[in-house]
Amino acid sequence: MTSRRPLHLTVHLVGAASGVHPGAWRWPASDPHTFASIDRWVQAARTAERGLLDAVFLSDVPGLWGDITDHPQEAYFLEPTLVLTAIARATSRIGLIGTASTSFNEPYNIARRFQSLDLISHGRAGWNTVTTFVPVVAENFGGAGIAERPDRYGRGNEFTDVVRALWASWQPGALLADVATGRFTDAERLRPVHHHGEHFDVRGPLPLPPSEQGHPVIFQAGASEPGRDLAARTADAVFSGATTTETARAYAADIRARAAAYGRDPASIAILPGLMTSIGSTEAEAAARLERLDELAYRDGDLARLAARLHLDVATLDPDRPIPPRSLPPLGIEGAVDVLDAGLLERAHRGLTVRALLRPRWTGHLVAAGTPEHVADVIEHWHRVGAADGFTLMPDVIADGLPAFVDHVLPILRRRGLWPHEYGEATLRERLGLPLPDGARQAREAREARR
Numbered sequence: 473m474t475s476r477r478p479l480h481l482t483v484h485l486v487g488a489a490s491g492v493h494p495g496a497w498r499w500p501a502s503d504p505h506t507f508a509s510i511d512r513w514v515q516a517a518r519t520a521e522r523g524l525l526d527a528v529f530l531s532d533v534p535g536l537w538g539d540i541t542d543h544p545q546e547a548y549f550l551e552p553t554l555v556l557t558a559i560a561r562a563t564s565r566i567g568l569i570g571t572a573s574t575s576f577n578e579p580y581n582i583a584r585r586f587q588s589l590d591l592i593s594h595g596r597a598g599w600n601t602v603t604t605f606v607p608v609v610a611e612n613f614g615g616a617g618i619a620e621r622p623d624r625y626g627r628g629n630e631f632t633d634v635v636r637a638l639w640a641s642w643q644p645g646a647l648l649a650d651v652a653t654g655r656f657t658d659a660e661r662l663r664p665v666h667h668h669g670e671h672f673d674v675r676g677p678l679p680l681p682p683s684e685q686g687h688p689v690i691f692q693a694g695a696s697e698p699g700r701d702l703a704a705r706t707a708d709a710v711f712s713g714a715t716t717t718e719t720a721r722a723y724a725a726d727i728r729a730r731a732a733a734y735g736r737d738p739a740s741i742a743i744l745p746g747l748m749t750s751i752g753s754t755e756a757e758a759a760a761r762l763e764r765l766d767e768l769a770y771r772d773g774d775l776a777r778l779a780a781r782l783h784l785d786v787a788t789l790d791p792d793r794p795i796p797p798r799s800l801p802p803l804g805i806e807g808a809v810d811v812l813d814a815g816l817l818e819r820a821h822r823g824l825t826v827r828a829l830l831r832p833r834w835t836g837h838l839v840a841a842g843t844p845e846h847v848a849d850v851i852e853h854w855h856r857v858g859a860a861d862g863f864t865l866m867p868d869v870i871a872d873g874l875p876a877f878v879d880h881v882l883p884i885l886r887r888r889g890l891w892p893h894e895y896g897e898a899t900l901r902e903r904l905g906l907p908l909p910d911g912a913r914q915a916r917e918a919r920e921a922r923r
């Protein structure tokens with residue numbers, strides 16, 4: 473079963489725009505100050521736009537977490553909607569997707585902030601709704617701890633409903649801006665929300681009319697039961713993590729079945745798994761690139777950190793040998809290791825050497841490392857067998873890995889008839905094949921009239 477959609481590609485400006493590989497920030501082509509350099513973020517977005525990518529995607533966790541003494545890739549620095557606003561002014565077609573947490577914001581703020589971005593960018597904004605699972609973040613917001621998953625998603629669902637209601641609070645025709653009559657709005661068409669729920673009380677309406685795509689597109693990336701449910705209920709597009717076509721297809725089938733149960737058209741949801749790319753002009757060059765990146769990622773403390781994560785004595789670890797299974801914590805027992813280290817434990821049990829375990833984690837996502845033809849083959853195959861409607865690209869290093877994708881992989885996809893020669897639709901919603909809400913038409917007419 474081929475995906476019924478044209479191929480979609482977004483790029484995750486991962487690692488604060490350095491790249492997904494932990495060695496990316498030290499790579500010769502990178503600038504180690506990229507995380508705070510808006511020029512670098514804009515440069516990456518322009519490269520993506522040169523390739524006609526559907527969107528740039530910025531993830532976010534509102535707090536400093538992970539060990540950033542030598543691995544800044546795991547940190548989130550600049551606030552996404554501010555970065556996307558700067559990118560909006562330096563680009564004209566590419567979509568702008570930002571992440572914002574439903575646990576550590578109020579829905580009115582998020583509805584207003586993203587609708588503002590949508591108006592500023594003429595209908596190119598997307599909101600990635602996340603509930604945030606990182607415990608230390610809660611300590612920045614009153615310290616009550618991260619809620620259990622059902623509660624997080626309970627709030628996330630209500631939050632997303634309120635945001636949607638606020639985005640719909642200007643009915644078509646509410647904005648008049650009529651100089652001749654002196655009437656600016658038709659108050660009858662402004663709909664307060666009057667939401668009173670378990671988590672929020674919101675009157676509305678928003679102070680903003682619809683944009684040229686109506687309102688931002690909603691993205692989600694839930695893996696758990698309640699996460700999948702939120703995606704199926706509210707998301708226009710889904711980021712997923714899958715490493716085989718079988719798991720990707722099972723995930724997509726599950727999301728679509730849940731969407732159908734909510735009365736939605738299951739085919740309307742675009743499912744875009746993450747795809748890590750590492751490109752060289754030959755297989756040998758690609759392998760050497762990864763090896764060099766792995767070296768740059770290796771820090772003196774890594775062996776000790778690995779030992780600590782697996783609850784082992786560092787003196788017992790021999791880099792060239794696997795860890796004997798009897799010394800490892802058992803598999804499948806909750807709490808045996810930190811939840812983020814479950815993949816590491818599983819690889820240790822599979823008998824990988826300590827050196828292999830020390831290689832940077834590429835967990836949970838599909839990896840395409842090799843020549844441009846190889847990367848194009850992976851993309852074509854997954855799309856052809858219906859495992860993906862497209863991908864969320866995660867280049868190893870943004871500075872030269874994203875241009876390599878645009879200049880060497882996309883021409884192959886174009887030759888195969890899988891990638892366009894020019895941008896089609898102007899708004900992100902239309903490019904993803906989603907219907908436009910009524911209010912969008914008026915915003916377009918107003919824009920045309922101003923031209």
Ligand SMILES: Cc1cc2nc3c(=O)[nH]c(=O)nc-3n(C[C@H](O)[C@H](O)[C@H](O)COP(=O)(O)O)c2cc1C
Nearest residue numbers: 531532571602604605693694695696699711712713
């Ligand atoms: C491509 C991708 C990007 C994600 N970006 C973020 C993010 O920026 N912030 C965040 O808190 N979680 C992010 N997540 C995590 C998801 O929102 C979700 O919490 C995770 O997949 C676990 O699913 P669950 O919450 O249903 O257990 C991302 C997940 C994926 C697959």
